[in-house]
Amino acid sequence: MDRILLSPSSADAFEFVSKEIRQRMILVAGRCTVEYRGRALSFLPEGERLVIVKQDGCVIVHRSRGREPVNWMPPGTRLEYDLSDQIFSVRCEKRSSREKMVVEFLKVNFLASLHLSDSGQQSLVGLESDMVDQIIEQPRVLEDGLRIVRREKQTVSGSIDLFAIDRNGLPVIIEVKRNPPGVQAVSQLEAYILDFREKNPGVVVRGILCAPRVPMMVRTLLADKGFEWREFRPRFELGDEKQRRLDEFI
Amino acid sequence: MDRILLSPSSADAFEFVSKEIRQRMILVAGRCTVEYRGRALSFLPEGERLVIVKQDGCVIVHRSRGREPVNWMPPGTRLEYDLSDQIFSVRCEKRSSREKMVVEFLKVNFLASLHLSDSGQQSLVGLESDMVDQIIEQPRVLEDGLRIVRREKQTVSGSIDLFAIDRNGLPVIIEVKRNPPGVQAVSQLEAYILDFREKNPGVVVRGILCAPRVPMMVRTLLADKGFEWREFRPRFELGDEKQRRLDEFI
DNA sequence: TTTTCAATGTCGGAT
DNA sequence: ATCCGACGTTGAAAA
Incomplete structure (x- = not known):
């Protein structure tokens, strides 16, 4: 052939x-x-x-x-x-x-x-959406008493990954990054917060940037602007058969 | 072989x-x-x-x-x-x-x-840096009387593409994008502006987003924040010999 | 080495 | 079709 x-x-x-x-x-x-x-x-x-x-x-x-x-x-x-x-x-x-x-x-x-005959479907885990899934499943990986209200909330400045209410009833805007975020991730979070404050005058809102690792520069920038950060390194597994195969060869 | x-x-x-x-x-x-x-x-x-x-x-x-x-x-x-x-x-x-x-x-x-023996160097034009080059060469593609002061000015929020003074002596921060910008380009520009205002209290500063095409959503967002936009579609040429070859085969 | 940012980005999903 | 954001992004340049 x-x-x-x-x-x-x-x-x-x-x-x-x-x-x-x-x-x-x-x-x-x-x-x-x-x-x-x-x-x-x-x-x-x-x-x-x-x-x-x-x-x-x-x-x-x-x-x-x-x-x-x-x-x-x-x-x-x-x-x-x-x-x-x-x-x-x-x-x-x-x-x-x-x-x-x-x-x-x-x-x-x-x-x-x-000729390549190929109809197989690739399984892939470890994406940002998988991180968000895990946070929704167990919000306490970020903090106790956190209640996730909404995923992918649209704003004029883009879409927030997660919108939540903390144990004191304060709204929390959460930006999730699978890779170490840069300064522009802070700008992005800030834009969401500014947008929220404009639409909800007088309402206190928290902003959290969540990533496996948060560079020192970004931490200080976040602190300057009154935002918070969490380091969260999720563990991933492929389902059943695929996981078994992966386990074998490592 | x-x-x-x-x-x-x-x-x-x-x-x-x-x-x-x-x-x-x-x-x-x-x-x-x-x-x-x-x-x-x-x-x-x-x-x-x-x-x-x-x-x-x-x-x-x-x-x-x-x-x-x-x-x-x-x-x-x-x-x-x-x-x-x-x-x-x-x-x-x-x-x-x-x-x-x-x-x-x-x-x-x-x-x-x-075995691939290959030492040739690719010539490539049409990058964002080429757009910036053209604006520096002819600032009036953006507006008359504009004087470019600096390229790649570093700030805590990232680096500004171009820093200029307009015909009235006002400072202008210019963000250049080779592709149609999204909302995050506006956030980026806003971060530069906020940073500038913080360091220069009371100084009026203009912000311009320059791209080949600016989506309507981005225009309104820019207008909301008091920024400006320019559509600038540069023309590119490869030097001499390479240009001749390209001209031939098209 | 780490950080930062552009890319002929590509790609998929939503509008 | 356009818009929008993630990507096992990659890659290069600067710090």
Whole structure:
């Protein structure tokens, strides 16, 4: 089912991909240049890279290092292979976003056509929403007597993660971050608080920033503004079978 | 130089990669499961995917669709190939960040070992810094008589993109966004302004949010807080040779 | 090393 | 379609 060419001529490379129908993944490795024009402009001079054309039309160009592609086109891109002046090229265009990318191969080292049949659904835990879930389930991880009133409360300044009432009946606005927050998380919390005070004049409201770790700089900034912080490092588990498998291999 | 195997047995796949030295890119396509434990937990059930091991140790697992890898390990990951119970697996671990990923292949469809020699430097324009450059060069794209005083002014609440004096001698804090800003950009600007007013009591200061497009919601929020906005869509060019090449192919 | 912030961010969900 | 915010964000630059 999978087909491969090693070190083909430009003409052979062109013929190879021209025969391919859609719904297959194409890999091309070789010496090339890459040009992009769209949301930005870029040019990548000659060098060896790996180009991956996926079944949904997205195209990614990888260099020898790094997790990120150096160039790419989003899903839904239309592409066209070309052969002129002994140069095999991959021309990509997405009209809806007015983007264009051209990869010109001076030498193709390797060419493959694969079919990937894949319908599995990934399980993933450890997201911010999982943290919020745990706080809702056990509000006392933040403090005793806390009663969660609402999740994802909309305000004009954005959406508050959690809205609660403390043991003394005071409203509490809680911003949850899965990663160590920066100063802008404080600005975000402050905006919510200012918005709340404007709509509820005279009402005392507390603001809490909750994260696995709160950097010292952020703590002092929070203190300056009269807000609080909690460090909460949740424990996560995948359900049943998946958890068992994970437990085995660690 | 490049080596390939089509539909190898697990043992052949294992032997193939075991012979490979570092500093080569390895591609493995086949039916597999993927498990990850580190910053989160994830499990991906059986399906066909493409695994790329790069020369810097990063590993990315791609599905048939989407620009993003479904799983990955960052550069500097140490990896080990394994063969047990007729299962060929790629085991990755990064001790510094306590992360682990295991890809178990029930069937390998395709295996390749490549060397990518690539030292080219990408030229890229159209970034936020390019927008700032253009505003500094021609401040009247924002308004007449504006004099840019400083770029990247540090404050306790973050760093202001541009600090200027207007035709009437009033200080202006300018926040530049390359993409349509959200409400948090307003919060950010507000934080700068509040910080400035605190340090300069009684001094009138203007705040301007500058972006290619400013959503209506953000405009009203800015107006509420007494700030201004400018829509500025810059034109970009790559220098000389690269620009010529781009001009040709469009 | 840690902190900070932009990104051709991407992606999914809600409106 | 636009808007909005999380991401196992990544990556680079500055402190």
